[in-house]
Amino acid sequence: MFFLVIKRILLGLITLFIVSLITFVGVEVLPGDACTTYLERQAFGAALEACYERLGLNLPAYERYISWAIGVLQGDFGYSLSGEMKINEVLGPKVKNSMVLASASILIGIPVALLLGIITALWRDKLPDIIISTVTIFSMTIPEFISATLLILIVAIWLEWLPGIVIVPSEASISELLPNIILPVIAISMIMTAHMARMVRSSVIQVMASDYVQMAILKGVPYWKMVFKHVLPNALLPAINVVALTIAWLLGGVVVTEVVFNYPGLGRLVIESISNRDLPVVQALAIILASIYVSINLIADLMTLMLNPRLKSLQIKK
């Protein structure tokens, strides 16, 4: 078990290394760089040289990568090219803001998804299932940028209930953020909830059809006791992985939603820094997002292992 954890962490670190390389090469091969983007028409001669000098872009690519990588290992992402600010300071409030958005979506999304999934499974092919399934499939198919825009149109423009876009500084406190994040949270959790609800539904249906549940029914175990004691614990275990994947997917959804709602988080920063060719920030963001992705998957795997004794014994035998 211990070795397994170590092995997974090492694999995760290698993944992060590869991600950083791909990002670096990707931004490097794009035509233009931070200086030509910043200077536009003045990008020639002395001004261009001075800019390269100032930002250290005159060094060969591999040297820049190595010095950057050493900094990151020491917890220092360096300076952003455009704002000339320390990236750690730029990122801090944005990470917090995105976390607020993501956790609110998860806290609302997971219980709702479980509830909907269980209801649709237990009332399979009956009216509640048909209605809920139709709605979830529908909301799964609408991309966030459309549902977000529709939400703004209906709730903010027509009904005038909530502010349309988020107007708060990055350093805003959580209590300042909360009233602003209602629409973004709905937009993000719609797809996520729908996905999870479908997974939970099929998982519950599968368990309900298994031999031991049939046996319990034949033995006359009361229906709800059977559902809570025998079906749900077994059905929800595989759902943990699905939930982890969905949370990882959430990172991408957050990017789109943040841009639509002008939310001062990581997602908006991703888009801004890519269009500014701000390589250090793009790399820092890629590393952060990849680490979240890797660690969520790691945690999910470990949780499944711990909760499922059968998998644990299999691993030890190997």
Place this chain on the structure above:
Amino acid sequence: MKNTFRLISVSLLSILLSFSFANASSGTFKISHDLGFGKDTNLDAITKGRLFQVVIMTQNRLVRKDLKGKVSEELATKWSANADATEWTFNLRKGVKFHDGSDFDAEDVKYSLMRVKDPDIGSPAKKSMSSVTDIEVVDSHTVKMKLNTSFADFPLLLTDYRLRMIPSGSGDTIGKTGIGTGPFIVDKFDAEGTTILKANPNYWEGAPGLAEVHVIGIPDGEARVQALLTGQIHMNRYVPFSQKKIFDGNSKFDVSVVPTGNWRGMVMRTDTAPFDNPKVRKAVRLAVDRQELVDLVMGGAATVACDTPVAPSDQYRLKMKCPQDIKKAKKLLKEAGYPNGIDMVIHVSTKEPTWPTIGEVLQQQLAEAGIKAEVKMTPSKSYWNETWMKKPVAMTRWNERPADSALHEIYHSGAKWNESYFKNPDFDKNLADARGELNFNKRRKAYRNAQKTLWEESGTMIPYHVSKLVVTSSKVKNLDEVEVFSVRWHKVNID
């Protein structure tokens, strides 16, 4: 229990109400800015990172353009030149105070303008001050500016939106404080969030009609349009024309189409065959149907230009007509030795979203005159380095500048940005004459002669000057319908 329920419902209701009425609080004008590249992070008007939406409200210039585009007084009340227009004397307004309580005087003018030339600051406004060699403080409210050349229209240069007056010696702090003599005072500066400006009750033109102005950072263009629709901002000066329909006929919004001096064009390098022959260049330009480009590319929201970079509203603009003339174009090509027409490759990119469309329309139009044009896409991020001024034919775009700057910077034989490599002694002479001519009518004639030369010989096809779609909330009153830098902000009101 009942009380708790009532408490909850009342507070819920008040939260909902505060959301719906928060935007209607009277006396606060809300606008946005796009954070710019490198983040618009300071309030020092002469730096590249200046947040101009704020400084145009907190700081004044010496002179500004009035609603008709003529130079008019702001902090300077009178000005005059010596006989050859190399020395300019400005009389300053008396009794004006900065937001920090200090008096505005001649030392502040000298300080504010001379620091534009400081190489350490590297101000993009340096060009406007390049002809000034020295500023002499004559008395507390008079300055004399010495130029290294004759320049009859020097006051026009001082209407540059960046040349703002700040307290002498405040260079190190101005980026944060934004102190000036303007109608609004910076209360809280937050480039990424909301910057709050409060009315300056002692403003020299009278107290402003608005109590507060909020300048909100919204980087995404779509989000800005949405903020306007939901009433979170009251004005958007960058609404794409494709979204005009959303606002047309909606009583909550006022839509105005404001002509600007910004233009798009196609550059033929005059040092590269076959475009080194002026007849070929003119043939290509004659084969263009400009009105059709205005209608197809801009949906009518542009003013036809006859290859002059001078803005439609500029007093020096040469007024003429230039309809498509295929017959004459063919004749010119024949005279130049190309009876069967020519081949050319028009380089475009998505750097400017309309370039590819312009290219395709041109392709059709030029074909009528026997010119076979191919439209070639190039990478947008490296466009200014690798395509513009490198390929024989490429698209260009310029923002509005005074007639003299536009003609000098883009066509003068010695100009760094002479994108068509245009060299014409008559043209250069007309520009020099205009600068030294203090008589307005004669000066205008010289500038117009220069534009005539462009029509005959230039390598730059300028089909139109674009108009701008400005949408404001109908609650906003008394907003001058001019470019943003000439608006008199103290007059604006909100219901």
